[in-house]
Amino acid sequence: MTESLILAGTLIQGIGDDGRPIAVEQAALYQKDGVIRDIGKADDLTAAYPQARRYGSMQHVLMPGFVNSHHHVGLTPLQLGSPDYALELWFASRMGAREVDLRLDTLYSAFEMIASGITTVQHIHGWRPGTLETIHQAAGAVLAAYREIGMRASYSFAVREQNLLVYEADEQFVARVPAEIRPQLAAHLKKQRLPLDDHLKLFRMLAADNHGQPLTRIQLAPANLHWCGDEALQAIKAEADNAGVPMHMHLVETAYQREYARRRTGGTALAHLHKLGLLGPSLTLGHGVWLNEADIERAAATGTCVCHNCSSNLRLRSGVAPLNAFRRHGLTVGLGLDEAGINDDRDMLQEMRLALRVHRVPGMDDDEVPSCGEIVHMATEGGAKTTPFAGRIGRLEPGRLADAVLFDWKSITWPYQDDDIPLLDVLVHRARGKDIESVFIAGEEICHQGQFTRVDRTEVLNEIAQKLAAPRTADEQARLELGKAVFAHVKDFYRDYLAQETPREPFYAPSSRR
Template sequence: MNKILIRNAMILAVDAAHGTQPFAGDILVDNGLIAAIGPNLIPPDGARIIDGRDRLVMPGLINAHTHSSETFFRGRYEGMPLEIWLLYAYPLLMNDPIGKRLLYLRSLLLAMESLRNGVTTLCDDFFDPPAHDLDRLGTVFRAYEDAGIRANVSSAAMNIHTLDALPFAREVTPAELQNLLDFGPPMTTDAYVDFCKSAFDSLHGRAGRVNFMIAPSAPQRCTPDLMMACMELAVAKRVPFHTHVLETRTQAITGHELHGKSLIAYMKDLGLLRRNTTIAHSVWVSDEDMSLMGDAGVSVAHNAISNQKLGAGIAPVRRLLDLGVTLGLGTDGVSSNDTARIFDVMRVAGLIHAVSGPDYEKWVTADEVLRMATIGGAKTAMLEHVTGSLEVGKSADLVILNLRSYPFMPFNDAAKHLVYSENGSSIEKVMVAGRIVMEEGRLTTVDEAAVFAELAELVPAWLQEHAELERRNSVFVPVMAEIHRRASLAELPLYRYQGDFPSKSV
């Protein structure tokens, strides 16, 4: 692999020595790794020299939680809480799985948009009903391998009937609608573990950067034996146990309805709070929940935008940080966010937590948000030894931005510019594992025009089929609306904290 020397740049390493304070210097990339960082480095023979004057070099951004299965639903939905939105984005009544070519293009499009906007690593919990298929999983791996992005990939696992994973569902769902939801025998734990082991054997580590992770959908959607087997395998393979917990108030009610305790306490009882545990959302958590999470070294993927679009609430990020929980940033799926840009999530995360309380000294800072988007996100993916900061020996996953641009003019503080001003427009180059994958406004790994042309040709017919699926599933809207209504009125035995203080006892 070619050697690259970035000379005379402003370097934002986000490492232990410098944090988010930039310094001047050079970066030498050799064989995909950062070989040296410092002043006046001597270029090896044959090295490509990149002029870093008026340029900021920073770690590639980490998307700690997304769903490639939503990529074709950009700009399609609004004004729905999660439980209703799921009927359309993840229908109960399903058609045949999306065709393999569209499955590939759907994943490729997400990777392309991510790389263009400085995301060098994504964690994709894609949905591919009705069964887990190694060949289809391999199609997603191939898309990420071809795009040149780093990724953790899994297809969400669940084996509890939808109506048994929601409070009030059986009592408010008419019998004729319940009869429509015959999904056949649930997936067994042994079958899913066998699938995961096959994925590790045949796909994990493809191209040195596309990995398999374990993704049980949520504790209310999976049997205890499935969840515990998933954790055992995740620990053995040193990969994330990636799951959704307490995204909505309905899910907060679910834990107490089904188990007599919060879903976090339930996970603690099952031994599911570990260093490997990465929780998407963590909005409706109590102080007790957060203490358990911090003590266990759990990570949270904070989806600041999607939580607002779906009306889920605001995660208590300051309290999570103070209690020792690692935070990363996720876009969630493109349907509940409408972009794959982590820069957008950074800006929202930097702004929205100021409403959490009057103690402005505890508001989330730009430095903290930048760490979430880089090294924090790497930790949620269990890749902090590989990426997330610019350090000798780590993979050369980095972004080069032009400081002679509107978001940085005039220049004051790097972290604040990146969080509050930058939107990706200043990006000149993106590198993953030492390979330049985006340069001068063009992806180097993919023919974007050809991909767009193929999408324009194939996706409209698929979306027409999906529109019919939406119509069929709309019969469940009154049911989900009633569940949502009842959950909003039900009492919770614990304080629900918004930021740094409880909003009320509910």
């Protein structure tokens, strides 16, 4: 049995419908065996649970742990040699990436996430060659790493069965490239393809492996419309419904993906998913940058969720998702850091500030732009609703899991902060990772003042450095050369791809040519 008390001058239980924090002053949270049992005044709870270990003080602010609702890898593409190209060019530029041990890679980004207050991550794995057996082993390594560090994770292996490099059939694209690289490209793409039946088997194997694990869950991820045929999408939906798990799907991340959907379906990607019966509260759409107003209304009407990946969209020239329209229509929105945030890391505090400010369109009506409370809700309960842990994380209430972040208020406000500014505004605008005293997951302090209690960060980073200091393997070198050889042909494929698109009418008009 483990039990503890976490004290705080202000305990933020969650965000109300009005965007204001639901707070308890001079408070304490009592957890037992990883579950919140009691919340109340500090004096009352210290008297009621005198034997419990204590953390925090009246100098601290306690709030729910953050949820990174969209994540893929540890070492970033930039670290592994791929610049910030537009998304469609990125896939070719990443072909030569170094192989990184999956335990080390997972821990690398987990360190960054936890240090910024993230307690749960939505890990969407994929883009990996191999057989069912080798991918099963790889998935197991990722899940084991999260359990090792003590982080909560929802895992899925993304289903991709077609159009692996560009938005047309692999065989057609291979025929476009020079004859001398066709065999190598065809062989590379063949290694990347896992049959749909094997994807579904993998989900069942992982779900069986994961049975009884408190920190990890398994769900399904049809990777994107262009990567899945209609039969596959419906099969994945049936599997998810049968297992009672949610789905996470990239959708219209870029203008090119919007155009692909028009060519394939004659309409929008979201309208097509609606026809196939995929929309609903169990589906989260990653990105959604190019959803139009009718799409947003339909998503809201069906309860479909969206994950806003603000920094990723900016880095990859994908555009600016219409968050203010999502808000107006009442969509459930989570926040995701995707491959890496604006600083090439996984810093949720920075991402929250970015999302807050990117959507501050010209005008003076506060209701037109996100509030700090709304952004915090996206990073906590909104994100929680996109995972299998929905209803158990994202708020601090008795009966929920004891996942929380303890901030040092003196550190945040040093050397001065006027008392008239609301606490939540100060926290969102000013808090940095250095201001986090402790991160708790299932009641366990897994990070204290930047130091991790279960895994030696320095040891892991040194091991990564040593492994990647070795020369590229023959396979890595061959993929690097193939990526360089095919890059110009990928770019040429998209040269006139948007020529027939309808004129754009942006949701936001922050600047004007005339």
